[in-house]
Amino acid sequence: MNWTDERVELLKKLWSEGLSASQIAAQLGGVSRNAVIGKVHRLKLSGRGRTTATPARPKKPATPTAAAPKPVSSRPAPAPRPVAATLGATALQVQFDAEPARPALRATQDVVVPISRRLQLVQLSERTCKWPNGDPLSEDFNFCGNECADTGPYCRYHARLAFQPASERRRVR
Template sequence: MNWTDERVELLRKLWSEGLSASQIAAQLGGVSRNAVIGKVHRLKLSSRGRATAAPTRQKKATATAPSATKSVQRTVTTTRTVTATIGATALQAQFDVEPVARHYIRPVENVVVPISRRLQLIQLSERTCKWPNGDPLSEDFNFCGNDVGDSGPYCGYHSKVAFQPASERRKAR
């Protein structure tokens, strides 16, 4: 099937009127729905589903100042635009979804940073914290050196910094 100038003009007219590719193919005759869709893409005809550009996502976040004895509360509000298809014509209608506010409460702990014993590599043992301090290429590079107990290679403070609980990793996704 050849796309003559008359058939292309009829395609443009029917497309702008909002007919589906199947309906246009039936009116043109001798052409498939996929051929109509391909020609529409090659002609770069506008999509008929949107009257205006889609609004961008907006995020609003507020946080209260943390204190040593209170919990931190954070509110996140987002606005989304949802696109729904209508029937076989694949026209798209856009509407805004009501904003959803989520509250995240995370307890604030009193954090005590231990004083480093500033051990060199040859001074480390199985019972000393192996948390590196500084740049390994500098002369004043050292390790924490505090007692580790049974928690692994780091002291209690550095273990909390190095290892994040699995439940919090899942929440961050």
């Protein structure tokens, strides 16, 4: 498809009227939406009319007005969200307003971390814990190897780590 002068002029006119790239492609015929977008960028057509007639919002006054006092809540304030800002030609940089809130950890009772038997893959059996320790690509990679229950591949300790109730996972987030 060639961009003739007439088609380019029609593209400019439709773009300034606020039509979408898909609508322009349909009216021109024989051209894709992406081809229209590419041509718009090559022609550097940035200013365009708005398709929706939403009234502009009035700007808020610079001076604060007297507001009713906020009710005191027993809930903690939500953690501040990161604010994305662009600086020149750099990528988006995230700036944090304050220290992120850390979830409160509940004290668990009777937590005993078992000493690993450090078994290799060929040493595992049906009755040994298959919890991996370390990096699989390193020489000292091994498995827990402690006795496991009939219900799964892990010992009691690692089973509690691997299979947490859904409510616990939601609470930690």
